[in-house]
Amino acid sequence: MVSLNGSALTLEDVAQVARHGGEVELDPHAVKRMKAAREVIxxxxAGEAPVYAVNTGVGLLADTRVAPEELEQLQRNVVRSHACGVGEPLPEDVVRAIMLIRANVLAKGISGIRPVVARRICxxxxxxxxxxxxxxGSVGASGDLAPLAHIALVLIGEGEAVYQGQRMSGGAALSAALIEPLRLHSKEGISLVNGTQAMLALGTLALLDSEDLAEAADVACALSLDALRGTPKAFDPRIHEVRPHPGQLASAKLLRRLLEGSEIRASHQACRRVQDAYSLRCAPQVHGAVRDTLTETRRVFGIELNSATDNPLVFGEETLSGGNFHGQHxxxxMDFMAIALTALAGISERRIDRLVNPALNEGLPPFLAHHPGLESGYMMLQVTAAALVAECRVLATPASPGSITTSGNKEDFVSMGMTSALKLRQVVELTRQVLAIELMTATQALECLRPLKTSPLLEEIRTAFVAVCPPRKDDQPFSAGIAAAADWLKRWRAVRPTAVAEIDAQ
Structure with missing residues (x-):
């Protein structure tokens, strides 16, 4: 049970509720704060003074006064008019994350809504x-108005919802779940649609996935380096301690530990190669920069998860109108994350090429084929990886500088944060597929070096991976294998050895 008080929600809580069916409740102290703020609203x-979105219109219509007997209709109209989203529906885990974060924001007790509203979201x-x-449909300022309005529609018994696997009207879903539709009171409609929760939900789930991919990338690199008979000398702690970026230190340590005890390494200690290519030697510097980008994003998201982002806000007996709904942070x-992940995919593709390219993979069969010429082996996997990286590069073009004025020039500079979030989600999936291909090529290359084995820890990982995506003995279609490998990476925290998690946590 995740208890919401507006100040303690974590990224891991979001994953628990969004993806694993965790239940939620309101903290009793939050309920007291919400009631106090509601009395102010x-x-x-009921007073004569105009208060934005309480007894006035919204946006450019903020100067239009609304009669007391029309306040509930105003809130319904806000929800209905703002529900203008288009395109394919957001995935269920994203929508659940949006609702959780929205309820937590309301639980801070400064939005001025009744506790029943947040309880109904729960x-x-x-x-x-x-x-x-x-x-x-969201430009990421005044919040994610359209996505949040579609959620609010269901709360009042309208719109559409999915319940027990069936798509139906919002009213039918509430009835089937024995939930009573809400009657919105003053300010409650605007409080439900005003906030950054849609882009934050997408970003939070993407960040959690990206953190897994950053760790898995070190594992893939270690497998590739050993299969290419590279040297781990570049991961010597003395090198990284004199340039002590935290992510670089962590990546180098994990790579170093992953490769300890490799029979393959022992077999070529006397070789003349002094340095490996950058995609191997500079992995800590590149992977580490990605890790540090994710760390900074976690800091930003951690603040936003527990921030009041609607407007106006209630402070004591006063409401203040500001712009916390703006999604620029x-x-x-998220734009920076997309750039970082594109680099992670790009360096992985370079290692894939080294594994299959006969001009670069000395000692391994051309394209890792058992019968080169008769068979193409893993040749086309590098082509697919190149295509995926090319798409990542397009998606990594930032959306955040691209403001377009909206709402009659009242909202004249917007964040485009939802665009950044939707692009990022795609980059995460494409990066996962590139890393899946690297795991496939690296484990195939290791198979070509048998009976020599890699390190005990990497052998444990290799064994788990080939159970779902075995090495190829002849030419076969690869698409199903790539999908299986990518699915394995989706479950990274469950499938990785405990030792990897322990090393990375130190």
Missing amino acids: DRLA GLLNKGVTPLVPSR LAFA
């Missing part, structure tokens, strides 16, 4: 009702 709504999560949320972080 009720007084303001009810959707706990009962497994997932609103259908189109993926496109997230947009920058």
Whole structure:
């Protein structure tokens, strides 16, 4: 059970609820804060002074006063009018993450909504009702208005949702789950649609996946280096201690430990090669830079998970209107992540080429084929990896500098953070597929060096991997194997040896 109080939600909590069915509840102290702020909003709504989104219109219509008897209709209208998303629906885990983070933000107790609103979001999560949320339509300022509005629609018994695997109307889903539709009071509609939760949900899940990929990339590199009979001397701690970037130190340490005790390494100690190519020798510097980018992103996301991002906010007896819904922090972080992951995919593709290219893989069969010429072996895997990296490079073009004025020039500089988030999600998947291909080529190359074995730890990883994606003895279609390898990487935390996690945690 994840208890929401507006200040303690973690990325791991998000994964637990979004992907593993974890349940949620409101912290009792959060409920008290929410009630106190709601009393303020009720007084303001009944007063004569105009208060943005409480008794006025929104956006460019902020100066238009709304009569007291029309305040509930105003909130319904805000939700309905903002539900204008298009495109394929966001995945279920992303929508669940959005709802969780939104409920946590409301639990801070400064949005001015009733506790029942946040409780009802928790009810959707706990009962497994997932609103259908189109993926496109947010510019990432004034928050993710369209995606959040599609969730709010279901809360009031409208829109569409998925329940027990069936797509149905929002009202039917609530009825089937025995959840009563909400009647929105003043300010509650705007509080439900105003915030950064859609881009943050996408970014959070992408970050967790990327952290796994960064660790798996070190493993893939170690397998490739040993298969190419490279040297681990470049991972000597003395080298990295004089340039002590944390990610570089961590990557070098893991690579060093992964390669300890390799029979392959022992077999060529006397070879004349002094230095390996950059894709091997500089892996700690490149992989480490990726790790440090992810660390900074984790810091940014950790703050945002527990930040109030709607507008206006309630402080004591006063409401203040500001711009915490602007997604620039997230947009920058996610654009940088996409760039970093593209580098991770790019250096992996260079190692794949070295493994299969007969001009570079001295001592290994051309393209790792058993019968070169008669068979193409793993030749086309490098071509696929090159195509994936090329696509990553296009997707790594930042969205965050690309503001387009919206809302009658009231919202004249926006973050485009949702675009950054959607691109990032694609880059994560493409990078995973490139690393899957590297694992396939590296384990095939190791098979060509039998009876020599790599290190005990890498042998343990190799054995687990080839159980789902075995080496090839002749030419066969590769697509299913790539998919199996990528799926194995999706489960990285479950399939990696405990020793890898322990080394990386030190």
